[in-house]
Amino acid sequence: MFDSSVEVRLGDGNLALFWTDRWLDGKKISDIAPCLAAAVPKQHKTIRTVQEALTDNNWADDVEGALTSEVIMEYIHLWHRLLSVDLQLGVEDTVCWRWTSSGQYSTSSAYSAFFMGVTTFPLADHLWHSFAPMRCKFFIWLCLHRRLWTADRRLHRGLDTHVVCPLCGSHQEKIDHLLAECAYTRQIWRRMLDILQLGDVPLSSSVEDLWLRLRPRATRDKRSGLDSCFMLVSWMLWKERNARIFDHKLSNLDQTMHAIREVAREWQMAGVQKLRELWPLANIASPSFHVDQLSVNHNIL
Ligand SMILES: [Zn+2]
Secondary structure (H helix, E strand, O other): OHHHHEEEEOOOOOOOEOOOOOOEOOEOHHHHOHHHHHOOOHHHHOOOEHHHHHHHHOHHHHOOOOOOHHHHHHHHHHHHHHOOOOOOOOOOOEEEEOOOOOOOOOHHHHHHHOOOOOOOOOOHHHHHHOOOOHHHHHHHHHHHOOOOOOHHHHHHOOOOOOOEOOOOOOOEOOHHHHHHHOHHHHHHHHHHHHHHOOOOOOOOOOHHHHHHHHHHHOOHHHHHHHHHHHHHHHHHHHHHHHHHHHHOOOOOHHHHHHHHHHHHHHHHHOOOHHHHHHOOOOOOOOOOOOHHHHHHHHOOO
């Protein structure tokens, strides 16, 4: 981390080490000429400053390894590149922190640097900031990252599997089909949106697409409740899928809707106020337990 966070702004070249510091346009020589740098013994790398190296091109004497064609090519390339380097006599080299514009170290910039390259997805805020038991949230997270063991993924990995969607029995099982495209799923959502008075089910080709299309249907103050509702319905559809595959138990639309309603009531009794504002089922002044205790207390999840 430190190695990649620090570079040297060149002055007279007395501080920067020629072979190991990031002094050439923020890069090390081993980044620019890895084969050439590998042909230099360690004892030269640890002491050779830029000023010493550039004086009479002393750096060329440090190369002692085998002169392969790669080494020679990199040698020539580096030679040309070093022609444009100007040392500023009387100006000290400066060690700079790369993650701030001032070059000064700060703890916050170091902390942020650990998260560079982290990928995110558009529904992350809605997933983590709305209410649902952590088990459900993690399920949705796996779903959005295509990490659930649906038939298509099992086939891709060469594992034994069923192939057809157990909810409708007519399409290959993929997570986007199960939770967005399936006729059974769409019937459930049709009933849910009727109850919530949020219009008809939008045509969607993926879970994210369905979620993003549903959110604007609710007023701003009820979107968090709709996020909870989305996670709940998706979770219950997944449970229905599992029951059909592993327990050979099949629930019809009425039974699944009843199960969704009961779990929603439990969530509301656990204090999921936003869901209660969207779909009032439980009339309770103060929650009797926390939402994350649901699976322990009621064995529903
Ligand atoms: Zn289906």
